[in-house]
Amino acid sequence: MADDELEYVEEKAPFYYFKYGPVVIGTARPETKFGDKVIVVHPKDKRYKNLIGKEFDVEWIEGKIRAKVIADECIDMDLGTGAMTITPAHSLVDFELSQKYDLEAPQIIDFDGKIRPEWSKSCGGMPILEARKKVVEILEKKGLVDHIDENYIHNVSVNYRGKGVVEPQIMKQWFVDVNKAVIDWKKKKRSIKEVLQDTVRSKMIRIIPDRFEKIYFHWIDNLRDWCISRQIWWGHRIPVWYCTKCSNSFFSPTTVQKCKHCKAPSISQDPDTLDTWFSSQLWTFSTLGWPEKTPDLLRFTPSSVLETGYDILFFWVARMILGSTYALRKTGFPEEKSIPFKDVYLHGLIRDIHGKKMSKSRPETCIDPLDMIEKYGTDAIRLSLVIGGTPGNDMRLYEEKIAGYRNFVNKIWNGARFVMSSAEPSIKKREDKVNLKKLSRADKWILTRLNEIIEKVTDQIEDYELSEAGLTVYDFFWGEYCDWYVEMSKVTKNPAVLKHVLKTSLKLMHPFMPFVTETIYGDLCPGTMLITEDWPKPNPKWNFPSESDEMGRIMDLVSGIRVLRAESDVDATKKIHAIIFAHEDTALVEDKAEIIKRLANLGTLEIFGNGEKIDKALTTFVGDIEIYLPLADLIDFEAEKKRLHKEIDDLAKYIQSLDHKLKNKKFLNNAPKEIVENEHIKFTEGLKRLKKLQEQLEQISK
Ligand SMILES: [Zn+2]
Numbered sequence: 001m002a003d004d005e006l007e008y009v010e011e012k013a014p015f016y017y018f019k020y021g022p023v024v025i026g027t028a029r030p031e032t033k034f035g036d037k038v039i040v041v042h043p044k045d046k047r048y049k050n051l052i053g054k055e056f057d058v059e060w061i062e063g064k065i066r067a068k069v070i071a072d073e074c075i076d077m078d079l080g081t082g083a084m085t086i087t088p089a090h091s092l093v094d095f096e097l098s099q100k101y102d103l104e105a106p107q108i109i110d111f112d113g114k115i116r117p118e119w120s121k122s123c124g125g126m127p128i129l130e131a132r133k134k135v136v137e138i139l140e141k142k143g144l145v146d147h148i149d150e151n152y153i154h155n156v157s158v159n160y161r162g163k164g165v166v167e168p169q170i171m172k173q174w175f176v177d178v179n180k181a182v183i184d185w186k187k188k189k190r191s192i193k194e195v196l197q198d199t200v201r202s203k204m205i206r207i208i209p210d211r212f213e214k215i216y217f218h219w220i221d222n223l224r225d226w227c228i229s230r231q232i233w234w235g236h237r238i239p240v241w242y243c244t245k246c247s248n249s250f251f252s253p254t255t256v257q258k259c260k261h262c263k264a265p266s267i268s269q270d271p272d273t274l275d276t277w278f279s280s281q282l283w284t285f286s287t288l289g290w291p292e293k294t295p296d297l298l299r300f301t302p303s304s305v306l307e308t309g310y311d312i313l314f315f316w317v318a319r320m321i322l323g324s325t326y327a328l329r330k331t332g333f334p335e336e337k338s339i340p341f342k343d344v345y346l347h348g349l350i351r352d353i354h355g356k357k358m359s360k361s362r363p364e365t366c367i368d369p370l371d372m373i374e375k376y377g378t379d380a381i382r383l384s385l386v387i388g389g390t391p392g393n394d395m396r397l398y399e400e401k402i403a404g405y406r407n408f409v410n411k412i413w414n415g416a417r418f419v420m421s422s423a424e425p426s427i428k429k430r431e432d433k434v435n436l437k438k439l440s441r442a443d444k445w446i447l448t449r450l451n452e453i454i455e456k457v458t459d460q461i462e463d464y465e466l467s468e469a470g471l472t473v474y475d476f477f478w479g480e481y482c483d484w485y486v487e488m489s490k491v492t493k494n495p496a497v498l499k500h501v502l503k504t505s506l507k508l509m510h511p512f513m514p515f516v517t518e519t520i521y522g523d524l525c526p527g528t529m530l531i532t533e534d535w536p537k538p539n540p541k542w543n544f545p546s547e548s549d550e551m552g553r554i555m556d557l558v559s560g561i562r563v564l565r566a567e568s569d570v571d572a573t574k575k576i577h578a579i580i581f582a583h584e585d586t587a588l589v590e591d592k593a594e595i596i597k598r599l600a601n602l603g604t605l606e607i608f609g610n611g612e613k614i615d616k617a618l619t620t621f622v623g624d625i626e627i628y629l630p631l632a633d634l635i636d637f638e639a640e641k642k643r644l645h646k647e648i649d650d651l652a653k654y655i656q657s658l659d660h661k662l663k664n665k666k667f668l669n670n671a672p673k674e675i676v677e678n679e680h681i682k683f684t685e686g687l688k689r690l691k692k693l694q695e696q697l698e699q700i701s702k
Contacts, residue, residue, distance in 0.1 A: 015152030026080025036085035235273030281319035445551035575603035
């Protein structure tokens with residue numbers, strides 16, 4: 001296994017103290033101790049100073065053994081007794097010590113996880129945990145157990161996939177040397193490690209979000225040689241052959257029948273397979289025909305962006321950089337053409353509604369995308385993964401959310417269908433060639449906005465602000481095109497502009513909801529496919545800032561009237577009367593009178609340059625423009641007075657009861673603080689509402 005496939009989990013397990021000759025040693029793993037012959041202490045540890053370099057006969061698990069004491073600074077004097085024996089075959093730290101001091105490293109536990117019989121008559125063939133108990137029992141009988149700490153917390157290394165406990169073993173494996181200078185890189189022979197650092201440090205490769213660059217460097221800086229051979233059946237077999245006749249080994253990219261050295265047929269291929277990540281890192285170039293310099297390899301290396309999860313930044317992303325730079329430099333590609341990609345966009349992990357990781361062992365956390373697609377459509381799933389997500393951050397996914405985006409998709413579908421069915425003659429049959437000489441203010445406004453939106457969405461996508469980009473185009477399509485422009489088109493219509501903006505919006509929405517937009521597009525422009533269209537560009541001839549501004553004021557005016565209507569509960573379908581003092585915008589408002597009437601649902605509209613303030617009317621200002629809605633047209637005065645009187649009476653009673661409650665000492669002393677606070681809020685809100693109602697009553701009673 002590679003180092004990065006190891007995970008550490010905390011476990012509470014007994015820590016044993018055994019008498020071992022002149023010292024007491026601590027260990028969590030008695031079952032590995034059969035062959036321990038070396039005691040290691042810290043050179044500065046006064047307790048053991050006179051023992052260093054000495055040898056002893058020690059009574060141990062299977063009888064007497066000869067032990068010696070060495071000193072090394074790696075020992076933590078405060079851990080246990082500050083003295084330990086080492087088991088090089090089953091501990092990485094101990095193995096490194098054995099290399100340093102040229103010590104033996106006998107295998108105690110076999111590859112099936114059992115004690116090898118030659119070490120112990122009583123424990124031979126036993127699995128690890130069973131042997132652990134047995135060894136303690138034996139030492140107990142011999143009076144060699146000093147004491148046991150039952151509450152020791154230690155780190156156990158487990159496999160990152162299956163979480164099985166990993167037993168270190170010494171075996172012959174294939175490694176990738178990460179420190180040997182093997183790549184011609186920027187006029188120097190450099191190691192894999194140096195090239196991995198340089199590609200990101202020199203910004204040839206950008207990681208998004210950039211906080212992951214720090215994590216990347218931390219990993220590379222601590223990189224060890226990569227163990228790439230695995231003792232499993234599935235995978236690329238190691239392409240190395242061994243000859244039994246001349247004992248040589250050789251590499252061959254293709255299957256061979258004879259020894260390369262002595263031509264003998266008695267050869268066999270290494271039975272091991274490559275680490276799955278070694279095979280995966282070949283992907284960016286091997287799929288494009290490498291080692292041939294195919295047109296595809298030349299064109300698509302480096303690719304513009306790799307999109308993947310942050311959890312495989314090392315496993316896969318770093319390994320692809322490693323493999324591609326090594327292989328393509330060897331094939332003669334320049335440095336900038338040998339990296340696999342320019343940008344790495346890391347998405348977060350998908351979690352369930354409670355933020356829990358989805359896992360097969362807990363089915364209640366999982367959502368089957370196929371079920372969701374069946375129910376809500378593929379575009380809804382896609383949107384629920386894009387909107388609201390930010391690079392590198394985990395996101396929650398649940399059915400209600402997907403259902404919400406189904407509504408989002410439906411709105412687009414309905415909006416587009418409405419435009420196509422309501423524009424007569426059908427815009428399907430019309431050209432979308434915009435004639436600059438025939439543009440109304442509204443046309444100029446929507447074309448100007450379209451330009452702005454194209455620019456904004458393009459920038460957002462290029463900056464990987466995918467969620468924002470999706471919302472920008474959605475807001476434009478729904479909030480400006482459908483709500484305003486299409487409505488205005490019911491007064492005066494420009495089918496070419498209607499169609500052009502719809503077509504362009506579909507192009508902008510296509511990356512976010514490819515299926516629905518493709519279907520609408522096929523209907524709008526039969527015989528064409530949206531997916532093969534070019535990405536829209538702003539048209540420099542379509543920038544009309546002053547007309548756009550004017551239309552903005554008209555829309556504000558309409559919104560102003562709508563708000564007034566809504567605040568006074570005027571029936572939305574009722575056509576009412578409005579008076580506008582438009583001052584400098586008089587000509588503009590007069591020009592757009594029909595649109596204002598239609599969108600604000602007015603029966604009559606009077607427009608003046610200016611005039612006396614009007615009483616008994618709802619009033620608002622939009623910039624300098626004064627808007628009056630005479631109350632006589634809005635409401636039945638007598639009925640409204642009656643209604644207001646009743647509401648005021650009811651509210652006054654309610655406020656009185658709250659006041660009573662808030663003066664009650666028993667309530668104040670016993671009720672929870674939040675409840676008391678809540679009653680206070682209700683009281684002040686009630687007073688505010690009462691004041692407003694009284695003002696309304698006064699207004700209509702004048
Ligand atoms: Zn040979």
